[in-house]
Amino acid sequence: MKRIVVAFTFAAALGASAQAAARDTDEEIRYPQQWRGLGIGALIGALAGGPPGLILGAAGGGWLGHHQGIREDLEEARRRIAELTALEDGMTAAQREIAALRQGLSRDQGAREALEKALEAAKKQHRARLDAIARGFVLNIQFRTESAELEPRFGRQLEQGIALLRAFPELVIQVDGHADRRGTDAFNQALTRRRVHALTQRLRAAGIPAGRIRERPLGESGAAYPPEDAEGLAFDRRVLLYLRRDQGD
Secondary structure, eight states: OHHHHHHHHHHHHHHHHHHHHTTTSSHHHHOHHHHHHHHHHHHHHHHHHHHHHHHHHHHHHHHHHHHHHHHHHHHHHHHHHHHHHHHHHHHHHHHHHHHHHHHHHHHHHHHHHHHHHHHHHHHHHHHHHHHHHHHTOEEEEEOOTTOOOOOGGGHHHHHHHHHHHHHOTTEEEEEEEOOOSSSOHHHHHHHHHHHHHHHHHHHHHTTOOGGGEEEEEOTTTTOOSOTTOHHHHHHHSEEEEEEEEOTTO
C-alpha cells in the first residue's frame, strides 16, 4: 500500500514538473499525449518495480505519448496531402477540359470563318454571273405609229427574257418606253406610258411579280431622229427592256 501511495505522489510530481518545463513551448499543446503517457508510464512503472520502475515507466510512457502525437500529426499530414492531391487532380482535369473546350472553339471558329469566306466567294461569283447575264440581254420591241399594241413577232424574244427572270429571281427588269418626236410632249408621254403598260401586263401574266418590274415612260426624250426621217422614226417608237441585278440581294 505504501508503494502505491509513493508511486502516485512521484508520478504526479513528475508529471507536474514536466508540464511546467514545457509551458514556454508549444509541446504541451502539440503533443498532449506525451505528457499523459509520461504520467501513466510512471504510475505503471512504480506499481511494477518501485522507484526505479517509476523512472523507467515515466521515460517509456513519455516516449509512447510523444510517438502517438507524431503519428497523429503524420496522419493529419497524409490526410491533407490526399485532399490537396484530389484538389490538384480536379484542377488538372478542369484545366484539361477548359483546354479542350478552347481548342474546340478555336476549331469551330476556324471552320466558321472558312465557311463564311467560301459563302462570300460564292456570292461574289453568283453576282458576277448575274451581272454578265444582265449585260448580255437587251430587248428592243418596236411599235407602229401612235400604237401601244404588242406585235406577235416580238413574242419569242420576250419569252427569253421571261425565262431568265424565272431562272434568276435576283434579276429585275427595267422597261423604258420611247416615242418619236412627232406629236406633243404630253401625247408622247402618255403614248409611252401605254406602251410600257402593255409590256408590264405581259410580264405579269407570265408570273413575274410587279416588284421586279421597273417602269420608265420617257416620252420623246430619248428620240434620236428628226420628224422628217421616216426610216429613223421607226427606231424611236420602241420599248427597251433591260435586265439588271437587284441591288438588295
